[in-house]
Amino acid sequence: MESDSEEVAVGANVNSYDGPLPYNYEPPRQERGQAELRGRVNGQRREIELWCEENRWRIGQVSWCLCGRCEAMPSAVESVCCREVDAYWSLVQTLDPPEDITCLTLHPGFEASCLNPFVLQIAYMNFRQEHGSLQASRPEQFRYTAYRQVVRWAYGILGRNIRKAIPSCVVSAIRRQFAEEGQTYKGFQWPRLEDD
Numbered sequence: 589m590e591s592d593s594e595e596v597a598v599g600a601n602v603n604s605y606d607g608p609l610p611y612n613y614e615p616p617r618q619e620r621g622q623a624e625l626r627g628r629v630n631g632q633r634r635e636i637e638l639w640c641e642e643n644r645w646r647i648g649q650v651s652w653c654l655c656g657r658c659e660a661m662p663s664a665v666e667s668v669c670c671r672e673v674d675a676y677w678s679l680v681q682t683l684d685p686p687e688d689i690t691c692l693t694l695h696p697g698f699e700a701s702c703l704n705p706f707v708l709q710i711a712y713m714n715f716r717q718e719h720g721s722l723q724a725s726r727p728e729q730f731r732y733t734a735y736r737q738v739v740r741w742a743y744g745i746l747g748r749n750i751r752k753a754i755p756s757c758v759v760s761a762i763r764r765q766f767a768e769e770g771q772t773y774k775g776f777q778w779p780r781l782e783d784d
């Protein structure tokens with residue numbers, strides 16, 4: 589956000605809780621695999637693995653949650669709170685006028701950009717034009733698009749191979765909104781993403 593340069597964005601907001609992104613559907617671009625980028629990605633991967641090893645205690649419980657809205661996750665990398673990651677929490681801190689919000693999922697921009705099915709429909713069309721259709725169920729297409737939206741919102745421009753963790757509260761809110769058929773929102777008709 590501060591910069592449109594990939595170099596800067598990659599190194600921005602790095603802290604010890606910056607884990608990987610479990611929802612990286614971005615197709616890898618082999619032609620961009622320069623030695624430097626490869627080295628950076630490998631370095632990041634090692635860092636993430638180390639972090640996960642040290643944070644196994646987070647798995648399956650939420651004592652690490654500071655926002656009150658995270659849910660227990662099956663892996664350490666997913667067990668991160670919105671208030672632990674600068675890139676996410678700064679979105680709340682920089683709200684103007686400031687609002688007394690305890691979790692990023694309560695930020696007005698979250699619902700507008702990550703839960704609104706019409707916004708996601710447009711975002712998905714952008715993705716589809718660039719990468720082609722996503723072979724997935726409709727709820728999964730929505731969830732996936734919502735994850736991309738929140739990462740874009742928090743980090744701005746990221747290198748294609750750079751993965752970022754999505755806080756558990758955010759993932760949980762998106763999963764609730766776009767649950768698989770038969771679970772929730774039965775009466776609600778999502779707009780079509782595909783010509784199906």
Ligand SMILES: [Zn+2]
Nearest residue numbers: 653655658669
């Ligand atoms: Zn939390």
Ligand SMILES: [Zn+2]
Nearest residue numbers: 655670691757
């Ligand atoms: Zn939160």
